[in-house]
Amino acid sequence: MQHNIPTISIFIEPKHLEVLESDVWNEEPLPAKLVADHIPYEVGITYRGDHIRNFLKKSYRIDFGTFNGKFAGREIHLNAEYCDPSFIRNKLSFDFFQTIGSHSPDCKHVFIELNGEPMGIYLQLESVDEWFLQKRKLPYGPIFYATEYLANFSLLTPEHNPKTSLLSGYVRKLGEDEDDLDLEVLIYKINTISRKDFGEEITKYLDVKKYLLWLCGVVCTQNYDGFIHNYALYRNGEDGLFQMIPWDYDATWGRDWDGEIMEYNYVPIEGYNTLTARLLDVKEYRDQYRLLLEEILETSFTTAALEPKITNLYRQIRPYITLDPYKKMSIDLFDNERESILRFISDRNSYLQEHLKDLK
Template structure:
């Protein structure tokens, strides 16, 4: 789709970047025939009338079954324009606001964490509009290089087995300590190191945990990540929606957020998630063991108090929410998967702001649980 198609509805300075993807009909049929295929399909990406050879696959887990698909774009080599070898195009299909992922990643940066760069775009395939998407930076070696972070192994938490436990969420023994993880960067020795870390999380004696765990992970950065998860209320983040990075200089594990559309008052199916659904102490074995240590629990409380006073307030976030909504609003009518839900989209800013207000009050009232 060319930008001039949008001009009737959108002022020039509000136009989203358009990514036009062209796939031969027979290859498009191959792509659609198996949503779980990970082999990139040869295609072409055109942006600002400049063509790029790419491979394309679907991405995600449950999202592959949705009508509006998410995609992974593979350039095959480093692309200077896009500053990466690959892109993730998230459909945000179950998020009526289409902004929760971006709002979350920006929030993590506000509180001093790191997260992928992202921006909203408009996607067309073979001239047909696919709608509004979120273009996401890949968490890989280039991600580290851009942030001047030391090279180190990266693992994607690919399913709910990545809960830092010896058992699955259904309380059955895991087939492997690496169950739930997909290595993005590193080697077999890094696999062994991650297995050792998970083992240590589960076997260090209670009295020694506080002084021993700091040899394996950056506790302060984990607590900062925990604050972000607790405020945005990403229920799945404790077992799934994160990337694990081991700093090449310190040798310590750090957490990077990933997939935050089920946040700010809605769940992974787009339903309402009440503001008090996730407790202030969160979930998973690692979080429980950390917060069992008084000194760490107090450190978490101090970090959370500061965030509740400054970054996680309606005053701090209202303009950002309003601006994102305003930017996307003209595109709802040309998004074939969202044009029938414009009324719901228009109600989302108030819903998100109400969640922030209620969640903030709830967390303040439960700070006593961290004494």
């Protein structure tokens, strides 16, 4: 068969594989060998994710450790995309964010073999880390992962209870202990700057233009969870301003995190979370957001712009569906999902166009 997507082979000794499978929440990398493009690498491997660790088809985090030449110190993620019948929602989302001018991880589809056995189609994702910054020539600065729904930029939990810490919901991926204070200051300022002064004062802590671009992306793709987690927060080391970077966008384009249909009008045009609400309360920023979104709805977020990309991804990965032991019986669902995504884009675009007036 003509291979259009690369194959990655992973080899784990039986004793280490037993440890991996016996405790899906183990975070300590286990030794393994990874072969890509005929080049072997000694790596560490663990499962990744939250609720997805309980799925039959696991997702993996690969740590290249201190060796392996140019890959030393790097990590990649191999996402099973188990609840997405199309396998393309994550990649389509990250490519879309890049199209509209917002930073997002690079990714590509691969076929995984584990100890010689096919594991199926995966999405290989770069980690949002020091190498992510270097690749984009971004200044070094701390990075925080929003790993829990508590990362809502509020002093209160979504249940309206006081948070035990301003850092609730975040894990520092890059930086030092003292960098935590900058994130605490950001969240404190978001919640305490007066309404009169907010528009001017917030620019000392946040790159507002980049946040509004991110907001356009999450509102178009309709990642309901993307407002309170499923993002990385990066503080630029030169200007000191925070930026948003999307993460885990398989629950998008008309599906939720369980793979169920999510209606096109589920997330309002204003989005939600405390920071978004406060920014859109400032007329200048609300107008900026409306103009940015209006342009995106006319150019990037249309069936005309996205259909060729969707069709190309489908052609690329369809031959591998029947080789995926976890998804080979779902070929009909896979085939029908292309039209489902295109219908969502059309309906979501019309919905957002109709509600642009709500931003005036």
